[in-house]
Amino acid sequence: MFPPTSAAVPLLFGSVAIGVSAAILAWRARPNPGAMPLVWLLAGQSWWSTCIVFSLSAGTAAEAVFWTRVGWVGVMTVPVAWILFSLEYTGRDEYLTRRNVALLAVIPALTVALALTEEYHGLLYVREVGVTARGSVLVEQGGIWYVVAAGYTYLLAVLGIVPILGLLSSGATAFRGQSAALIVGVVTPWATNVLYNLGAFPNVGIDPTPIAFAISGVAYLGAIDRFRMFGANPAPAWRAKQFLFDHIHEGVVVVDGHDTIVEMNRAAAETLEVDVKRAVGSRGTEMLPLSEPFRTDGERELLTVGTGSASRSYDVGVSELTDRHGGTLGYVFTLHDVTRYLQQQQRLKVLNRVLRHNIRTETNIIQGYAERTSGETAETITQRTARIVEISEKGRDAIDLFEDTVNDRGGTSLVGLLERSLDDARDAFPAVEFELEYPAEDAAVSEGLSVVLNNLIENAALHNDGEDRRVTVTAELDDDRARLRVVDNGPGIDDYELDVLNSGTETPLRHASGLGLWLVKWGTEVIDGSVTFESNDPTGTVVTATVPVRRRGVPDHNA
């Protein structure tokens, strides 16, 4: 039977009981991240406590020294298991390679070997120094290697705490609770050990660290049971950041403040046709041959890789990385593949040329020939060719709309745009009475709005065949939006046309009569606006286009 020799013994028994219980619960939680390292940690500290119990109950000095030496297996298991747990639990398991684990275990293995062979070298001595009044053998430990082992243990303790500290500010209560419990669990015994080594417990007679494991065990049990440590695990969060960085379709290159590449994802490596390991450490400006120094004001430029038809173009974005004081740490370059977009733009340019020049030229020739003859046939040919010209102009407007919107960075004056459109409309439709109301304060809007407005005014004027033809254009500013209303007293827009427009697409059997209303819809959409159609009383249509305002108070109306 075990003779009670110290007041610390009941606490040691408690630390073993709690440690083993927590280890069993952690073992059952496999394969959750951190479960197995926590089992090793708890097994290590329980073994340490067990060996101290056996050392205190030893009948001979040799036996007491033996158990103290064997206890070093547990002593050195704890710090290694702690760092492994910390990395795995927080999702940094990519560092847990066999090589790294073996490296971490070198000093602990050496320590255990030195403890077991201490009589041959004295580097880590374990000696009997006396007997207590109750008959327990007192054992002293020390030597140069003791300092190394203690330092290494403290180092791993601190390194393991760092990733867990980050969870203290987590938005999830469970993670905050888990991390707090874990920190209490690891800090208590290590603080006890530091104080013991500093001579703070002269009367205890034994290293009280294993006694503190009773508190650790309770903390770990709390983390497992109360805060569902293996039911809600933060490990994926860290991995997700790395996963997104590695697998995002955009290429990402991180450059430090000295133009050295410090990180690059797979997409960037494939784009630049380089190996990530070789690229890291090289100069950013060599890898990213941009024409200008880094610009972080939102301006972008293109990077073309390859030649001829195999070349690809990338829109390069630059974001500055700053420290908490606002100082520049580096830059993040994003490479967005815009090859298809540029190809589409080239095709639009070709179409634009065809619509702008070739069709008009050909129809002019046809009209010329038609004018040489007379009669109904000639009249029909003239009307139809005029219709072809009109359609081609609408198509050209559509192309201009998309190009202008893309290239239009500064915006244009709302009032100037309204006046230009109304002037053109008065020239084109002299029989129609136009009214214009615009706000006292001007604002910058997208150039694309002109296509929308021209088509709305044209639609209101052209299809109005009454005697008193009127079109009223009203513009209002409301915070960051401009609202334009075009009101006419014509026959109104056919519901069928509006249905097709609202459906967003056409079929061979269901289509609108022309491109005008499509240009209105596309135009408002492409500049992040919206358009609504309502009936006017007693006749006509009220069209309301709402578009964003770039900025208020543009001084020059013709900007």
Add this chain to the structure above:
Amino acid sequence: MASKTNETPVSTDAVPWHADVPESVVDVGCRIRDVLTYSSTYLVFIAMIEVLTVHIVLSIPPNPAPIVVGLVTFAVYAGDRIADAADDEVSSPERSAFVTRHRTLLSVLTAITYGLAIALSLTGGPLALAITLLPGGFWILYASDWLPSLGSYFKRLKRVLIVNSTIVASAWAIAVVGLPLAFAEASVTPLAAVVFVYFLVDTFVNTEIPNVRDVEADEAVGVSTLPVVFGVRRTRHILYGLDLALVAFVVAALSLGILPAAAAAAILVGLGYALVLAWFVGRNAAPGRLAIAGEAKHLVVFALLLVFTTGI
């Protein structure tokens, strides 16, 4: 002790024996019975009785061994029930439902009881600690998925014919006989060896009895047991053979003067009881009760031993 025991409450149209007892008392009684059987807590008492039997036969003074064995029994068996809750849905749906419903509580309780057992075993020294760790270690090899996780060459020992029951029997025979000796710091005598063999073979038999009920479920999950491989009839014959061999062994130990007459008499009565139970294997409508009856044999042996040795 056997590894599998479950009794499905038997429904009958006859007027139950407790018809005149107040309903609330019956309800509480049924709940206690469910807890004792489904969580295998009743095995705790039987395990402790087995250790006390060893104490009496080997004349070992009282020590914490029965408590430690009781705690370990609860931890290992309830832990096994938790691990096998899904597989038990076929053979023991009530037990599976009970364990699933109380999984968290049982899980924490089993961890705490094993922790307490380990801590208590420290008072018996390193050997007592090693013996206390043994059932848990064997259980990891026997029933958990740890061994298969090492590679495709390994499988749960629970699936391997004879090895499965031998592991269970060895773990418990070592714990039941070894722990009182370790706490008492007594040496292993021929008498202790005889008692060890008795518990080893007897536990093996008791482990195979409930396997008769679980043939279909065991086949479904790939567990090889005597009834699965040899069939129920031949299993019954094997159990006869093992019990009779044990009778011969006890008689031999008695004739050699190793085993005291009182102990031999109690054990032989118990073995007679076991042979009768073996006859019912495969013929009984309530195999779960048969398994419990097999475990309860140790109560009979202990009672007889008390009568024979102390005259109580």
